[in-house]
Amino acid sequence: MMMFSQLGDMVKTVKAAPGLIDRANALADRTAAYRQQMDAMAAQAVHAEPAAGALEPIAGVDLDRYARIVKGIAAYGYDETKLPVVAGMFGIDPEAWAQAQAGWGARIQADRGVGRRFNEIYAAV
Structure with missing residues (x-):
């Protein structure tokens, strides 16, 4: 009896195989x-222009100047x-610095090209 039960399970598996294969192929295509x-997004980030x-x-x-500051x-840890x-x-007064700091921070976050350019300058100075 056990052999027939196993044979029945095998038949069910074989019948289900085409559907499983189709789903696996669809998943591979989506991946x-x-x-x-x-x-493409990574390449765009590397070559983004402001x-x-x-x-x-x-x-x-x-x-x-912002990057240098x-x-x-x-030097101050x-x-x-x-x-x-x-x-x-x-030569930048505190009020102008506060505006510049907030503004450049926002631009760097919003524009990948500005962020890329900031990183280039920061690394070079």
């Missing part, structure tokens, strides 16, 4: 499409409370 989409006007200075602080706190001090060394 490949997802992977292509993720690769939007028009996104590199205009904020409160008189351009991106190059942000990197300048390394990366103590962010020293950013206004470093900005002052670049």
